[in-house]
Amino acid sequence: MLWNLGTRIKGALPNRLKEDALPELPEVETVLRGLSPTLVGQTINTVTVRQPALRFPVPIELPTLLAGRTIIDLQRRGKYLIIFLDSGSVICHLGMSGSLQLVPNSTPASRHDHIDITIGNTLLRYRDPRRFGLMLWTEEDPMTHPLLAALGLEPLAPQFTGHALHRLTAASKSPIKTLLMDSHKIVGVGNIYASESLFQARIHPTTPARDLTPARCCRLVEAVQSTLSAAIAAGGSSLRDFVHSNGKLGYFQQQYFVYGRAGAACRVCGTAIERLVMAQRATYFCPRCQRRRG
Ligand SMILES: [Zn+2]
Numbered sequence: 001m002l003w004n005l006g007t008r009i010k011g012a013l014p015n016r017l018k019e020d021a022l023p024e025l026p027e028v029e030t031v032l033r034g035l036s037p038t039l040v041g042q043t044i045n046t047v048t049v050r051q052p053a054l055r056f057p058v059p060i061e062l063p064t065l066l067a068g069r070t071i072i073d074l075q076r077r078g079k080y081l082i083i084f085l086d087s088g089s090v091i092c093h094l095g096m097s098g099s100l101q102l103v104p105n106s107t108p109a110s111r112h113d114h115i116d117i118t119i120g121n122t123l124l125r126y127r128d129p130r131r132f133g134l135m136l137w138t139e140e141d142p143m144t145h146p147l148l149a150a151l152g153l154e155p156l157a158p159q160f161t162g163h164a165l166h167r168l169t170a171a172s173k174s175p176i177k178t179l180l181m182d183s184h185k186i187v188g189v190g191n192i193y194a195s196e197s198l199f200q201a202r203i204h205p206t207t208p209a210r211d212l213t214p215a216r217c218c219r220l221v222e223a224v225q226s227t228l229s230a231a232i233a234a235g236g237s238s239l240r241d242f243v244h245s246n247g248k249l250g251y252f253q254q255q256y257f258v259y260g261r262a263g264a265a266c267r268v269c270g271t272a273i274e275r276l277v278m279a280q281r282a283t284y285f286c287p288r289c290q291r292r293r294g
Pocket residue numbers: 266267268269270271286287288289290
């Protein structure tokens with residue numbers, strides 16, 4: 001099986017404190033839920049690629065491949081969106097600044113609007129100022145694509161249980177926060193929701209993963225799922241704006257317990273929230289609620 005990803009155009013971020021990738025899983029899930037009712041069952045008329053230099057080059061033949069195809073389903077795997085067509089699929093990732101919007105097809109394109117997919121009177125418009133996203137074509141099962149095949153457990157799937165997490169943690173020397181954010185183990189839990197989930201489960205972020213008991217793994221699974229679900233619910237309430245307006249993609253307005261709150265009082269115990277850097281990521285925790293233990 002041949003997968004031509006072309007030359008990697010955009011390199012990794014410089015080796016300093018990494019920015020928090022935007023969007024995270026809840027935002028991608030909300031994009032999916034917002035787009036699906038409009039797109040599924042529709043036929044693509046034309047495709048315009050203004051800027052092919054994304055994280056991987058947009059295939060030069062994409063417009064020819066997509067014209068006339070019908071969209072049969074949209075799915076998410078980690079933070080990848082997959083558009084299933086009557087033949088072949090498009091794999092899309094929003095990178096750090098990408099968005100997919102539905103706009104009337106007379107809407108003028110601005111500088112960062114790189115791809116337009118025309119469907120009747122509507123454009124599905126891909127905008128990405130920083131161009132860390134991607135849009136690729138495959139005729140194979142997209143779940144076996146090299147970008148997707150090695151992805152870990154879906155945190156909202158029934159397979160993500162305390163037992164499954166304990167199996168991962170028991171074999172790991174990493175701190176639990178680093179493991180939570182390792183997409184080969186668990187997909188789509190980014191820096192914000194990792195910090196928030198660990199707070200909710202009362203687990204210190206530097207705890208060695210293999211020290212976690214099965215009971216604490218169960219608590220952490222519940223915390224990850226409720227944190228992500230709450231964010232998706234918050235996104236759902238703003239869905240109309242999210243998809244149809246000027247569409248600047250941002251985190252949903254939520255009140256975080258620890259993320260971004262260094263020095264502020266813990267909402268549970270009043271202790272000052274602390275910040276440390278782990279694996280080049282800013283990490284926030286309450287030293288009292290999240291005491292180190294197994
Ligand atoms: Zn606290």
